[in-house]
Amino acid sequence: MAEARSHGISDPHATLIEAEALMRKQAWEEVAALGLRLPTPPDESWLAVMDVVAFALGQLRQWTVAIALLEHAYGLEATWRRASSLAYLYYDGALASQAPRGPKPDMSKEALRKGFRRWIAEALRHDPDSIKDIYRLGIFEAQVEACHDKPALRAFLRVIDLFHALSEEEKARRGDYRKVCSKALYAGARSALRLKQLGLARKLSFACIREDKEANHVEPVHKLQMAARVCMATGEFDHAERAARLALDAPGPPRRDYLFGLLSDISLLRSDPEAACSWIEKHVPEHRRASYLWRKLGDGRAARGQLKEACQAWESALRQDRCGRHLTLVRLGRAYLDLGALGKAEDAFRKAAHFRVSRFMKEDREALEGLEKVLALRGKKEELPRIAERLAKCGGQGQPASDDDELGVA
Structure with missing residues (x-):
């Protein structure tokens, strides 16, 4: 930050009055620019200005600069408001890092996680x-x-x-x-x-x-x-x-497509696979179907006895799926097992087990159980003890309550 005297201004009170007027207009870039008036390093007389400038920087999603400024202010005067604001900046950055679009913080996810944990604990120490x-x-x-x-x-x-x-x-x-x-x-x-x-x-x-x-x-x-x-x-x-x-x-x-998937789930639970398929086929065109909707459509087709058509829907799900591949692969493994395609079933179960470990760091009980069954049928007994060992490690871990629970659909 430039020296305050280089701008001919060294009055924090006058700067604060100007900043507050700009805040009322939500002129965040102009408020953030007032940070150039801060001396290096700013002292206690500039605390209120630092708070306002840090808030504006946060609004502009300039997390790193806002955090550095506010941490300096907290070092000068430790208050609940500053600790809470720091926790919020790390929290907002962590959520932004997960969003599919928009600006991303120039910090690792681990740094964001640790920063939030540190400052939320400090904020709650001030005000539980x-x-x-x-x-x-x-x-x-x-x-x-x-x-x-x-x-x-x-x-x-x-x-x-x-x-x-x-x-x-x-x-x-x-x-x-x-x-x-x-x-x-x-x-x-x-x-x-x-x-x-x-x-x-x-x-x-x-x-x-x-x-x-x-x-x-x-x-x-x-x-x-x-x-x-x-x-x-x-x-x-x-x-x-x-x-x-x-x-x-x-x-x-x-966006409403996920509701047709929900209605499909309800219909399937009511033992009405025709309605389950209809909610998706009639209301969500193919080009707009997300992977989880293809997976639900496959479930409906399987329930009405169309196993090959179900496999086609599940294959369509795999083409665009990034998070739920293990869920689809387990379904395909079971279908191939029922169809007698043991090689394809083994491949699907293996991929499902590998994906869930790599993506969620959890074993997939259903994939391992399917793989164990296929290996026994194919006479590959040498691998069975290792699969049994992995199943034992699952313990009470279990599966998610539903696909949507694990993937965060809607």
């Missing part, structure tokens, strides 16, 4: 009951740390309890806390569902619809699809279908 910090910790566990749903659910339930403990006056005054609580209800329902705590998932999902009815801090389409997923898991198929149908026309992002 910070609703927003606890919520961000829950989202980090659920989304960045690949479905760490037990700690995530604890965080979301804590947020909900803290909000409900506020006085009515405080709730009315802090609309931002109400928004965070609504989002915690939704995220908590998702984590509870993945943990198969169905009663809790139902309670949280329905509370989200009820408490967020007017404000819609969570998009109605998302609230309804979550209710549909929960009701599907509890066996309330009529309620599940109604919620999914309502979601099709509910306000929210225009």
Whole structure:
């Protein structure tokens, strides 16, 4: 940063007044440019300016510079607000690093993870009951740390309890806390569902619809699809279908193909493979079908006895699949086994087991069990002890509650 006197300005108070006026206009680039007025290094008299400039840099997704500036400010004066802001910058960068589009932080995922862990702990040391910090910790566990749903659910339930403990006056005054609580209800329902705590998932999902009815801090389409997923898991198929149908026309992002996949799942659970196939074939054209929709279509075709057509759908899924290949390959392995194509079945099960370990660092019990069966049928007994050893290591690990749970569909 250039010396302040090189600009003929050395008054932090005047700079702060200018920055705050620009903040009200959301002129982030102009606010960030005021950072050139900071002396090197800035002293305590510039703390308020550093806070404002760091916020603007964060809005511009210039995470590295914002973090460096705010860490310097924290070293001069350690406050909850600065620790919380630093945790947020690392949190925002971690989420951006996972997004398919948009700017990416110039930091490794491990650096982002460690930075968030450090500063969220510091923020919660200052204020253990910070609703927003606890919520961000829950989202980090659920989304960045690949479905760490037990700690995530604890965080979301804590947020909900803290909000409900506020006085009515405080709730009315802090609309931002109400928004965070609504989002915690939704995220908590998702984590509870993945943990198969169905009663809790139902309670949280329905509370989200009820408490967020007017404000819609969570998009109605998302609230309804979550209710549909929960009701599907509890066996309330009529309620599940109604919620999914309502979601099709509910306000929210225009993307709706995943809802046809959900309706297909519901139909399949109702032993109606014709409807399961129809939801996808009639409403999602081939060029728009994501890999998970091809996989669901294959499931429907297999259920109505069209095994070769199911294999064609699963092969189509493999052509564009990056995350769920093991799920498709296990299906293909089973189909080839039923068709007597033992070589193809062995290849599919091997690829499924390898992919899940390399992508998710977990053994795939279903792939290993299928491979064990095929090897026995093909007389390749020398490999069976090693497969049995890998199966034993699976322990209680199990499989995800559903494909969508592991892949984060919708």
